Amino acid sequence: MSIDYNKVTIKTSLHHCFGSPNDDIEGLPQFFAELAEGADEVDIKGNTFLFREKDPSDYVYILVSGAVMLERSTSTGSRQVFAFLYTGNLMxxxxxxxxxxxxxSLADATAIRISRSAMQSMFDRYxxxxxxxxKVTGRILALILDQLFIMGQKSAHQRLGHFLLDMIPKLGRGQSQFYLPMSRQDIADYLGMSLETASRGFSRLKRSKLIDIxxxxxxxxxxxxxxxxFIAD
Amino acid sequence: MSIDYNKVTIKTSLHHCFGSPNDDIEGLPQFFAELAEGADEVDIKGNTFLFREKDPSDYVYILVSGAVMLERSTSTGSRQVFAFLYTGNLMxxxxxxxxxxxxxSLADATAIRISRSAMQSMFDRYxxxxxxxxKVTGRILALILDQLFIMGQKSAHQRLGHFLLDMIPKLGRGQSQFYLPMSRQDIADYLGMSLETASRGFSRLKRSKLIDIxxxxxxxxxxxxxxxxFIAD
DNA sequence: CGAGCCCTTGATGCATTTCAACGAATGTGG
DNA sequence: CCACATTCGTTGAAATGCATCAAGGGCTCG
Incomplete structure (x- = not known):
């Protein structure tokens, strides 16, 4: 039980999540040291659950590599995807x-796992x-409000456009090509539409030469x- | 500049928001005393803005009476209502x-107003x-996720059913009659549908004898x- | 090479929006 | 107190967007 803080992937993930030492956050190095003691590194196969809705929330995870989606399913099998998470996100x-x-997980991934109570107690002490x-929580709340706005106001094809544009900040500057780690079905469930509608959306954007596939x-x-x-009504 | 903590409406609103003294929260009485010093009571006419999107976020408001809705509008005039807030909610x-x-505001209302920086500094000290x-923030986040789920997965009429059922917890036990402080248009903008669809939803629920109007x-x-x-798919 | 999976595309039907008219409630000035 | 305007809600008819059903194409992997 412990992780290697000096491993680059781990270090960058933690900094993304809690800030880096030159952000001048009081107690941050000690916090990281203590975190490294109490945490574990876990490997996750593709398409497996890190945890399920209604499970006891014993652990907190910080994604180190790969991509994960947060979702909720109904008894009838329909599903709402709440978010796609990448390196450095906490869940x-x-x-x-x-x-x-x-x-x-959308594909093979690795994550830092730590017990929720340990995390809580560290927050109390730091x-x-x-x-x-x-602050990060506040930003997440703002993002979900944006998503709610889009779901309530935009057409299916516009929502897909939003989704694609949201990929851009994650890219390098000027970059406009990217890899989607999720299936059409995942995208459809994220945007509240059928798989077919999502697919037609891609096709239409390609036909109009807004994107290339x-x-x-x-x-x-x-x-x-x-x-x-196109996405601005 | 100051409010009367012993005024019943104010006291209950604050307790709803931050907990009551018998919740045994450290420093709560001092917190309330300090808050009372730095806050103001403001009267708000019906249908007026407490603040607008993109205004500098100088003040925090705690609703003491009346009802308020949080919303965001597009350039073309369409609108998404994020939430309806009642007594004791902070915004x-x-x-x-x-x-x-x-x-x-949906109707005449009163609120406690305090500068955001003062609120922040009090949070630092308590x-x-x-x-x-x-914790309250976390609960709000969960509520918004529920809303997102409903928006993505449910039909218009089902969303209306959800909305009506959400009114129940705010009522006394066994109570099933209530007053809606918002218009059909407000409800429609909250649930991401047209005014007409909302109205048809009410009519249909009445015809099926699930509600009375x-x-x-x-x-x-x-x-x-x-x-x-009906709302369970 | 064939099986299986995912994606695409077409056809059809239903849910919802839009356009339009009407009705009920409220307020205003004569 | 009544005619009138105004606002808000309801209802109908037509148009549209999206889901569903169904078939086929391309990719990957044994």
Whole structure:
């Protein structure tokens, strides 16, 4: 039980999550040292659950590599995907005793795992770090509100456009080609539409030369401005 | 500049928001005393903005009476309502420098207003209270996820059913009649549908005898169980 | 080479929006 | 107190967007 803070992938993930030492957050190095003691590194096969909705929320995970989606399913098998998470995102920390959604890997992934109670107690002892974390929570809340806005106001094809544009900040500057780690079905469930509608959306954007589809999972945005015009009602 | 903590409406609102003294939260009485010094009581006419999206987020508001909705509008005039807030809800506290949505009163209302920086500094000095507040934030996040789920997975009429059932917890036990403080348009914008669809939803639920409509704003739930069956896909 | 999976495309039907008219409630000025 | 305007809600008819059903194509892997 412990992780190697000096491993580059781990270090960058932690910094992404809690800030880096030159952010001048009080107690951050000690926090990381203590975290490294109490945490574990876990390997996750593709398409497996890190945890499921209603399981006791015993652990908190920080994604080190790979991609994960947060989702909730109905009894009838339909599903809402809440978010796609990438390196450096934290998941599973809530005040409730059980998880309110499931977390499923999209491909092989690795994560740092730490018990929720340990995390809580560390937040109690490092208030500056906790504060940083609450800022992140606030940003997440803002992102979900954006998503709610899009779900309520935009057409299916516009929602897909939003989704593709949201990929851009994750890329290097000027980059407009990217790899989608999720299936059409995942995208459809994220945007609240059928698989077919999502697929038609891709086709239509390609036909209008707003995007190019090298392969099912390799997309290039050809005309960002036109895409932005398209999603603005 | 100061409010009267002993005024019943104010006291209950604050307790609803930060906990009551018998919740045994460290420093709570001092927190309330300090809050009372730095806060103001403001009267708000019906249908006016407490603040608008993109305004500098200078103040935090705690609703004492009346009802408020949080919303965001597009350039073309369409609108998404994020939430309806009632007595004891806090709004406007975020880490960003500007509000990310507008707050508009549904009818005449009163609120406690305090500067955001004062609120922040009090949270720094009363960590137990801040922690209580972050729990509330977590609950809000869970509620928004529920809303996102409903928006993505349910039909328009089902969403309306959800909305009506959500009114119940706010009522006394066994109570099934309530007053809706918002218009059909507000409801439609909350649930991401047209005014007409919302209206047809009410009519249909009335025709099926799941609800009764005494007047436009007075609704009775006649058969809660059937309504729950209806919204479960 | 064939099986299986995922994606695409077409055809059809249903849910929801849009356009339009009407009705009920409320307020205003004569 | 009544005619009138105004606002808000309801209802109908037509148009549209999206889901569903169904078939076929391309990729990957044994």
């Amino acid at each position: 599973g920390l809530s005040e409730q005793l059980t998880y309110s959604f499931s977390a499923k 208030p500056a770090v906790a504060q940083k974390y609450h 090298q392969s099912n999972y390799h997309i290039t945005i050809l005309d960002e401005q036109k895409l932005r015009d | 406007g506290l975020s880490e960003q420098l500007t509000y990310s949505f507008s707050a508009k 960590p137990a209270v801040a922690q209580k507040y972050h 005494q007047s436009n704003y007075h609704i009775t739930i006649l058969d809660e169980q059937k309504l729950r069956d």
